[in-house]
Amino acid sequence: MKKIFFVKSLLLVIFAHAQVGINTSSPVNMLDVNGDLSVRKEIRTGGTNLLKGSAGEAGTMLHNNTDLAANDWKSVKIADGQGSMAMFSMNSVSDKTGAVFNNGNGSTAPYSEGDALGSTWIVLAGNTDTFSITNMTNKVVFSFQTTAQKTGNTTSSSGFACGIFVDNTLRAVRTDVLLGAEGTYKIFNLNATLTNLMPKNNYSVKVACTKRNLNSGTLGVGTAVNTTFLNSEMSQSVLTTSVLQPY
Amino acid sequence: MKKLLSTLLISAGLLLSAQIGIKTESPKAKLDVNGDANFRNKIVVLNTTDNTLFQGNNDQLLVSQGEGFPPTWKTLRIPEYEPNKFYLIFNNSFSDKTGVKFTNTEQSAITSRSTAFAKGNDITGFSGFKKIDGLSQPITVFSLESKTYFQFETVVQATFPANTSPDISIDYACGIFVDNKLVNLRQRNLKASSASNTFITHNQIGVVSNLSKGSHTISVACSRLKSYNTTSDVVLAIGINASSNINDFITQSSLKVDVYEVPQVFNSITN
Numbered sequence: 444m445k446k447i448f449f450v451k452s453l454l455l456v457i458f459a460h461a462q463v464g465i466n467t468s469s470p471v472n473m474l475d476v477n478g479d480l481s482v483r484k485e486i487r488t489g490g491t492n493l494l495k496g497s498a499g500e501a502g503t504m505l506h507n508n509t510d511l512a513a514n515d516w517k518s519v520k521i522a523d524g525q526g527s528m529a530m531f532s533m534n535s536v537s538d539k540t541g542a543v544f545n546n547g548n549g550s551t552a553p554y555s556e557g558d559a560l561g562s563t564w565i566v567l568a569g570n571t572d573t574f575s576i577t578n579m580t581n582k583v584v585f586s587f588q589t590t591a592q593k594t595g596n597t598t599s600s601s602g603f604a605c606g607i608f609v610d611n612t613l614r615a616v617r618t619d620v621l622l623g624a625e626g627t628y629k630i631f632n633l634n635a636t637l638t639n640l641m642p643k644n645n646y647s648v649k650v651a652c653t654k655r656n657l658n659s660g661t662l663g664v665g666t667a668v669n670t671t672f673l674n675s676e677m678s679q680s681v682l683t684t685s686v687l688q689p690y
Numbered sequence: 691m692k693k694l695l696s697t698l699l700i701s702a703g704l705l706l707s708a709q710i711g712i713k714t715e716s717p718k719a720k721l722d723v724n725g726d727a728n729f730r731n732k733i734v735v736l737n738t739t740d741n742t743l744f745q746g747n748n749d750q751l752l753v754s755q756g757e758g759f760p761p762t763w764k765t766l767r768i769p770e771y772e773p774n775k776f777y778l779i780f781n782n783s784f785s786d787k788t789g790v791k792f793t794n795t796e797q798s799a800i801t802s803r804s805t806a807f808a809k810g811n812d813i814t815g816f817s818g819f820k821k822i823d824g825l826s827q828p829i830t831v832f833s834l835e836s837k838t839y840f841q842f843e844t845v846v847q848a849t850f851p852a853n854t855s856p857d858i859s860i861d862y863a864c865g866i867f868v869d870n871k872l873v874n875l876r877q878r879n880l881k882a883s884s885a886s887n888t889f890i891t892h893n894q895i896g897v898v899s900n901l902s903k904g905s906h907t908i909s910v911a912c913s914r915l916k917s918y919n920t921t922s923d924v925v926l927a928i929g930i931n932a933s934s935n936i937n938d939f940i941t942q943s944s945l946k947v948d949v950y951e952v953p954q955v956f957n958s959i960t961n
Contacts, residue, residue, distance in 0.1 A: 465710055465721045471743065472734055478709075478720025487728035496728040502958055507732070507746030507763060514733055517751065519960075521768055522953030524779045524832030553937040584783045584946055586841075600884055604940075616940050617845065617891055622883055632893050634843035636783040636944045656885070687781055 489513040528582070531688040538569025538680045541589070541666025542652045544603065549654035554606065558613040564606070564651035567665050570682040573645045578688040583637040585615060587650055589680035592628035593621045594669040596660025603662055605633060605652040607682075609640075618655065621662070626669035628678070650682050735760045771953055779832055780949035786824025787938045789844070789929025792914035794922045798863075800915070803877070807863070813870040819911040822929050825945045826909040831901045833951035840866050840873075840896040842910055844929040845941035846880055847889035850920070853882035860926050861915040866896050866945075868906050873898040877915065880926070887933035889941070910945060 464470030467477040486505070490496030490513075499505075499516030506517035542565035549563060560566070567589070574583065585607045593601040606616030615635030621627050640646070652664040665680035667673035711717030713724040732745040733752065738759060746752070746763030753764040769777060798818030800806040806815060813819065822844075831838070842864065850858050863877035874896025882888050912928045925932045929943040 473731065476721045481717070481719030481722040482727045483722070483724045484726040487726055488730075488733075490728050490730055496730065498726070502960060504960075505733070505752040507748065507750050507752075509748040513729060513731055514752075519751075519766060519768070519958075520771075520956035521959050522771060522777060522779055522832070522951070523955035523957055524830060524951070525768075525777075525953075527780065527830070528782045530778060530781060551935065553931075553935065553940055555937065556939045582783045584944075615942070618889070618936060618940055619891065620883065620885070632843060632891055634841060634893075634944045634946070635942065636785040636946065638785065685783075687783065 488515060526690050528687050529690055531577070531581070531686040531690070532574055533683065533685045534572055534574070535681055535683040536570055536572045537682075538567040538650075538665055539675045539678075540568045541675075541678065541680065542567060542664045543661060543666060543668060544652075544654035544657060544664070545661040547659065548656045551602065551655045554604065554613060554616045556613060560608045560611040560613070560649065560651060564608075564653045566649050566651045567680050570650035570665075570680050572648045572682065572684050574648060574684050574686050575644045576640050576642045576646065576686065576688070579639065579642060580689055581639055581642075582687040583609075583640055584685040584687065585633065585635050585637075585648070586683040586685075587633040587680065589631050589665040590628055590673065590678040591619065591621055591631050591662065591664045592626065592668050592673050592678065593660050593662050594626055596658045598624050599658035599660065601657050601660055601662045602655030603652055603664060604655060605631060605650060605664060607633065607635060608649045608651055609637070609646055611647070611649070620655075626672040628673050631664070648682070648684055650680065735762060737762065768959065771956070774952060776837065776950040776952055778948055779836075779951040779953070780830055781947065782827070782829065783944065783946040784825050784827050785945075786822050786929055786943045787941075788823050789927060789938070789941060789943065790820040790822055790912055791928075791930060791932065792818075792820070792926040794917065794920065794924055796914060797917065798913040798915050803915070807865070807872065807875045807877075809872055811872045813867055813872070813911060816865065816872075816911060816913065819865065819913040821909050821911045822943055825943060826907060827945075827947075828905055829908055829947055829949060830905050831903055831949055831951070833954045834900065834903060835952040835954070836900055837950045838868070838898050838901055839948040839950065840894070840908070841946040842866060842894040842896075842943070844892050844943035845889055845936070846878075846892050846926070846928050847887060847932040847936065847941065848880055848882075848920075848926045849886075849924050849932045850882035850888050851886050852884055854919070856919055858882035858919045860917050860920065860924070862912060862926060862928065863915055864892060864894060864910060864912040864928065866894070867909045867911060868898060868901060870907075870909070887935050889936060892928070908945075908947060910943070
């Protein structure tokens with residue numbers, strides 16, 4: 444084994460074919476530093492016996508490209524304006540089970556923010572989700588759509604409401620009425636924005652619906668109750684929850 | 691065949707356990723290089739979670755883990771921008787529970803809707819329109835090539851009695867304005883039903899392209915356009931309840947704004 448080893452002033456030049464260990468007797472790489480490494484000037488990558496390695500442009504970052512034999516330097520930029528309020532998480536859930544109401548009229552009193560998820564509400568089983576908030580500044584946007592259909596009350600109306608419950612507490616609700624003949628259906632939309640929820644992991648979100656004046660018929664929300672006009676594919680419900688936060 | 695630098699250094703009179711300096715007599719790290727260092731091959735770091743040596747997956751960057759820990763290879767979680775593609779840059783969403791109300795006399799004087807409701811018209815020409823306060827909000831556009839998407843929803847109610855023949859109804863309209871210029875408008879007819887105090891959910895989606903760069907104020911303004919067979923006491927309410935069978939929580943408005951842009955200006959992610 445050939446070794447050239449000379450000290451000139453304070454400069455130490457080592458030329459070795461073997462692997463070198465610092466603070467280890469069994470190096471596993473060409474230079475194995477078992478401890479911290481201090482570099483007082485630029486780190487260079489690549490390079491040959493003839494060419495200096497690259498120190499990278501200022502602001503670039505040490506990067507691994509598996510197609511290259513040595514590490515390289517990468518410039519990472521972000522589009523102007525991104526991050527002031529950005530999509531932090533987004534999820535959509537769908538439901539084909541729906542909720543069916545009958546046995547007469549429900550309450551027609553208005554609903555209030557903070558109402559508990561009581562027994563008069565039926566949760567759409569598939570439209571449950573969770574989301575997390577990590578920043579004091581945030582917006583939570585819910586977008587819900589379903590189809591409601593009535594049957595068995597001839598041309599009388601059927602009233603209902605669907606609400607968004609966060610941790611089993613009502614945070615947004617809309618009411619609607621079906622008007623028309625047997626099998627009448629309509630699209631129900633609920634878009635709502637909540638501002639600055641407290642940071643927390645795993646808020647639960649559920650969509651639940653309740654009956655109002657049914658006028659003796661049967662009402663389906665997110666499900667078909669008269670399959671002459673509608674099927675479960677057409678009547679399914681979708682809930683999209685988006686969390687916006689700055690980063 | 692492995693050969694230890696330490697054995698070389700012992701022969702040179704240095705201690706095996708000592709810190710090693712290159713071009714320095716007082717190294718402050720296990721290996722202290724007083725000058726540049728070149729790596730012709732990959733830099734491998736210890737992954738402390740499973741005690742393996744790791745040279746990083748493709749496209750990862752070396753990230754400091756702080757004092758006393760080896761740096762680690764991490765994947766950057768921001769998009770790689772491709773030219774001429776739209777990216778979601780600005781997004782925000784606003785809500786309002788105050789809404790706007792219109793009595794029988796607060797009706798728009800506009801006669802030719804097709805002329806009055808043209809894109810770009812200034813809000814001063816929208817006689818009888820009222821802004822929904824909480825939805826007047828700032829947005830910012832950062833590129834000359836952009837699409838701004840609006841999704842507005844509210845509840846509209848009128849203090850109608852049960853319907854009679856001929857039908858009792860009201861025409862109304864809601865417009866979305868940017869810097870007080872119309873970008874999108876929907877009009878609709880609210881008709882009395884068999885029950886009194888009829889209400890409907892109003893949905894509106896609008897898109898405007900290539901707003902100028904910088905700050906803009908968006909707003910939503912609505913109006914009562916025309917009433918049919920209504921008595922003088924019929925009130926139209928948008929984004930608020932007109933009658934106590936519903937409330938301002940049920941009728942609240944939501945306005946979501948997304949700005950998609952082809953990014954033109956890029957900033958460094960480090961500072």
